[in-house]
Amino acid sequence: MADHLLDHVRPYLDRDTEERVAFIRAPRWIGHHTALEAHERLADLLSRPATLRTNGLMLVGPYANGKTMIAERFAVEHLKTSPEQRVFIVQTREGAGLAHFYASVLQALKAPTGNVRDVGRKAAQLDHLLASLAPRILIFDEFHNALRGRTRDIEAIFAFLRRLGRVHDISPVLIGEVAVYDFVNATDEMASRFELCAVPRWQYGEEYLALLDSLEAALPLAKGSDLSEEKIARKIFSLSEGLIGEVVAILTKAASVAVRSGAELITMAMIDRLGHIPLSARRQAPVREALL
Template identity: 75%
Template sequence: MSDHLFDHVRPLLDRSNEERVAYVRAPRWIGHQVAKDSHQRLAELLSRPASLRTQGLMLVGPYANGKTMIAERFAVEHLRTSPEQRIWIVQTREGAGLGHFYASILQGLRAPGGEMWDVGRKAEQLDHLLANLKPRVLIFDEFHNALRGRPRDVEAVFAFLRRIGRQYDISPVLIGEVAIYDFVNATSEMASRFDLMAIPRWQYDESYLMLLDSLEAALPIAKASDLSNEPLARRIFSLSEGLIGEVVTIVTKAAVLAIRSGVERITKAGIDELRHMPISHRRNAALRESLV
């Protein structure tokens, strides 16, 4: 009856419903091929020889498609195996100019001073931290936030990225939306410094169906749901619009419903009961008016 589950998941069927629900809702790593390829590229940045002109990497794709999880997973694995921290993740703040950008990095490096107004003092503090911490890779999540200012502000940010490569041997990794690709490739000089790792929407193909099979095998539900069979797979794909974050959200909510209802399998009727709205429909004018 539980042959559809991974070996380590089967014993969870003996747990209480709430324990199983908690397990279903817990964040989980999905090691699909693009994620594995991204980790390989990040590993190459860590193992590269010293350079005065370091190469960076862009992880670019739509929202809710797993880019941040890819970076965070790699950073965690590095910390587990390395005696020193060589990777730091920076959550890029919204706001134009170097002041906001420096504040993001100071916060990412767990340093005080992110709220001080003097940009020169922030720069001095950053130089001191980078010289002492000696990071090998700086990952800037939601880097598109730094690209919304005046052209001279954006150029100052890119100048900083060039400088930390030359002065501190740091490879920057830029994560976010397609605007990053556009800005980096606006000049040949910056385009030559960054490789692209695309994180595109999923297509309805064998890889997507294998993803559904893996998700089903990881969820402690007693009966097989056959998520990869039509029309269930098509329904999930349509609602998710090919975004892995949405796929996981839909399957997770449907699994919780299956456990709590006692049905013990994910069904099309159960997914319809969720009333999940695709991201592209959430700006629907009629829906918005109904909320006023």
């Protein structure tokens, strides 16, 4: 019975509706090929020998494609196995300039930021903290936020990234959209310091169909939905535009409806009723026009 479900998911069929919906809506790790490769690359940075010129990594791809979850999962796994924290995730702040960038790092290290304009004091504070905490990897999520300022500010941020390796033996990891790749590869000096780990949009094919099968097995519905069947798989692919975050969002909403309605499976009609608008079409959506 319910052979399409993973063993740890099957018991949820006996839970009440709200418990099942809460389980469906909970964040879940999807160990697809690109995610596993990224974890291997991050593990290599963590285990490398000490050096005076560290290499870094870029995780680059479109929005809503799982880059942040890859980084967060790696950091959590590291904390479970290491007695001390050697991997920190910096949520790069909106706002141009070195001061905002330093404030992002200080926040990640759980340090007070003080006067946002006092760049010199922040630099000294960071040097002290980095020497004390001795991180191995600093992951800068949404690094493209730091690339919207004046040229001299961006140059100063890249100088800081070089200093991380030269002075503190830290490998920087930059997560963001294609602008990150463009800025890093604008000079040979920076290009030589960062390897690319691409997180591209999914293509319609066997790997994508396997993704649908794995998601179906993780959603506690009593009946099989056959999500990898051509017609419904194409529909989900079209609406998601090949973005894993959008695939998960569509199936999460549809599975919640399936539980609450008693249907116990996801159908084409159910997905149609969601009224999901692809990301690229949201600026021109009829609902937006109604707001004017």
